[in-house]
Amino acid sequence: MGAVARVDRVFDALGDPGRRALVATVAARGSATATELAAELPVTRQAVAKQLGVLMDAGLLQPTRVGRETRYRVTPEPFDDAAAWLVEMGARWDERLAALGRSLTRARASTSSVGVLQHRRTRGKPARPDDGAASGA
Amino acid sequence: MELHVEREVVVPADPGEVWEALTEPERLEEWFATEAELDPRPGGEGVFRWGDGEERRAVVREAEPEERLVLDWDDGGEVVLELEEVDGGTLVRVRETSPDFAAALELSALAWAPSHA
Numbered sequence: 001m002g003a004v005a006r007v008d009r010v011f012d013a014l015g016d017p018g019r020r021a022l023v024a025t026v027a028a029r030g031s032a033t034a035t036e037l038a039a040e041l042p043v044t045r046q047a048v049a050k051q052l053g054v055l056m057d058a059g060l061l062q063p064t065r066v067g068r069e070t071r072y073r074v075t076p077e078p079f080d081d082a083a084a085w086l087v088e089m090g091a092r093w094d095e096r097l098a099a100l101g102r103s104l105t106r107a108r109a110s111t112s113s114v115g116v117l118q119h120r121r122t123r124g125k126p127a128r129p130d131d132g133a134a135s136g137a
Numbered sequence: 138m139e140l141h142v143e144r145e146v147v148v149p150a151d152p153g154e155v156w157e158a159l160t161e162p163e164r165l166e167e168w169f170a171t172e173a174e175l176d177p178r179p180g181g182e183g184v185f186r187w188g189d190g191e192e193r194r195a196v197v198r199e200a201e202p203e204e205r206l207v208l209d210w211d212d213g214g215e216v217v218l219e220l221e222e223v224d225g226g227t228l229v230r231v232r233e234t235s236p237d238f239a240a241a242l243e244l245s246a247l248a249w250a251p252s253h254a
Contacts, residue, residue, distance in 0.1 A: 020140070082140055085235050089142045093231055097146040099168035100229065104150040104158055106167075 013058035018043065019051050023060060023074060024086045031064070031071045140235040149226040152203040159206055159218055183208060212236045 014020055018041075025040055026032050034052060038045035052072060055061040061072045148155060158164045165173035170185035176197070183195040198215070199207040206218045213236040221228040 014140075082235070086140050086142060089233055089235070090144075093142055093144045093233065096168055097144055097148075097229065097231070100155075100158060101146065101148045103164065103167040104148050104154060107154060107158070107164075108150055 009058040010060065013054050013060055016051075018047075019055060020086070022048065022051050023055060024090070026061060026072055027074045027084065028087045031073045033069050033071055035069075037072075139237055142231075142233045144231045145228060147223060147226050147228050152220045152222050152227045155220050155227045155229060156203045156206075159220075160200070177206070210236070 014023070021041060022037060025037060029036070032040075034045055034048045037052075038048045041048065043051075052061060056063060056072075060075055062075050063070045063072055065071075150158075158168065160175060160177035162173040162175050165175060165185070171188045172186040173183070174185075175181065175183040177200050179197055179200055181197040181200070183197065184192065185195070186192045194211040195208040195216075196211075197206070198209050199205055204220055208216050210216070214234050216231065216233045219230040221230070
């Protein structure tokens with residue numbers, strides 16, 4: 001196979017979201033069997049086996065026989081960079097969005113107490129530093 | 138080749154509150170980065186630092202308050218944040234696109250070619 005055809009195969013193989021998920025899962029686990037992947041992803045073992053074939057043809061995964069089973073690994077550099085990016089960025093956004101939810105919950109709690117204080121002041125009570133804090137507690 | 142990561146979450150706040158959390162540096166430091174600087178206008182610059190010493194720089198490509206924020210990272214990647222009011226709060230949709238790995242893959246394919254040709 002020529003270089004151009006090879007690049008096309010890599011791009012085609014990664015154009016499918018299911019195959020990208022498969023590669024990301026293999027990368028996250030280090031290595032995996034078709035059975036393990038079928039257990040982890042919402043697809044059948046036959047579907048996994050078929051997609052693994054496409055990914056191997058593209059040179060993105062390599063099989064290793066371990067006893068009776070075949071384990072798949074992500075082919076090293078430079079594809080590792082891409083797979084690592086997917087796994088790491090996904091994990092980062094999961095953490096960030098959880099933190100965003102906590103931050104907004106805190107902000108909403110403090111904003112509503114400020115709102116109460118401001119509301120009291122607009123009703124003409126003198127704004128003393130201890131005014132709202134004492135009565136609002 | 139570009140890859141992307143997509144996430145969606147509903148947060149208990151209205152789009153205005155979420156927009157503040159997405160664009161005010163001191164709020165960004167509560168969830169996005171350890172240190173944040175951001176001028177949230179098209180063409181504005183952002184600098185984000187994390188505890189492990191990582192620093193990323195970005196330029197704001199789009200900023201539609203309470204709706205959509207798009208940053209172009211200086212490594213070629215981008216992040217799109219979209220907000221939509223829903224029951225119970227705001228749906229936050231994130232799509233981060235990787236830098237272009239194509240050049241590296243292509244070099245690698247050329248390097249492999251002789252043994253596969």
